[in-house]
Amino acid sequence: MEEYDVEEVATPQAWKKNSELVLRFYNERRRQLAGCKPNEGHIGLAELEKYFDVRIITQNIDNLHEQAGSTKILHLHGELTKARSTTDPSLLYNIGYKDINPGDKCEKGSQLRPHIVGLVKQCQ
Numbered sequence: 001m002e003e004y005d006v007e008e009v010a011t012p013q014a015w016k017k018n019s020e021l022v023l024r025f026y027n028e029r030r031r032q033l034a035g036c037k038p039n040e041g042h043i044g045l046a047e048l049e050k051y052f053d054v055r056i057i058t059q060n061i062d063n064l065h066e067q068a069g070s071t072k073i074l075h076l077h078g079e080l081t082k083a084r085s086t087t088d089p090s091l092l093y094n095i096g097y098k099d100i101n102p103g104d105k106c107e108k109g110s111q112l113r114p115h116i117v118g119l120v121k122q123c124q
Helices: 012-034 040-048 064-068
Strands: 056-058 073-075 078-085 092-094 112-116
Touching: 012 078, 012 112, 040 064
Parallel strands: 056 073
Antiparallel strands: 078 092, 078 112
16 A cells, blocks of 8 residues: 655645545545454443443544444544535534545535544635
8 A cells, every 4th residue: 555644645734735635545544444343452442331431532533442332432533434524514424434535525515525633624
C-alpha cells in the first residue's frame, strides 16, 4: 500500500488542496477496517459492561469496540464508518465500509467528507 504524508491527507489544508487524495486515503483505511475483528482487549471491555458502567474513550477511528459489543463509546478523533457534510456539521451519516467518492453529496448539496477530526474545520 502506498505511503502517505499525514499533512497531505489529514488536515483541512489537504482537503482544500486535494480532496480526491484525502478520500482515497480514507477509503483505503475503511476497506482495511472491513476485514478487521476486535481483539481480546476489545471483547473484555465489552464483557465488563455486564457488571459495571463502562465508558470507552478512544483516539482510534475504527469501530472495533462497537463490533465487540461496547455501547458507550466516545471517539475523540472521529469515526471511519461515518461521513459528514463539508458545509453543515450537523449532517452526519453512517456509511459503514462504503467509499466516499467525489460527487457524493449530502441532502443540502455539499460534498461528503470523512468524519475525522483533522478534517473537521470547514474547508472552502
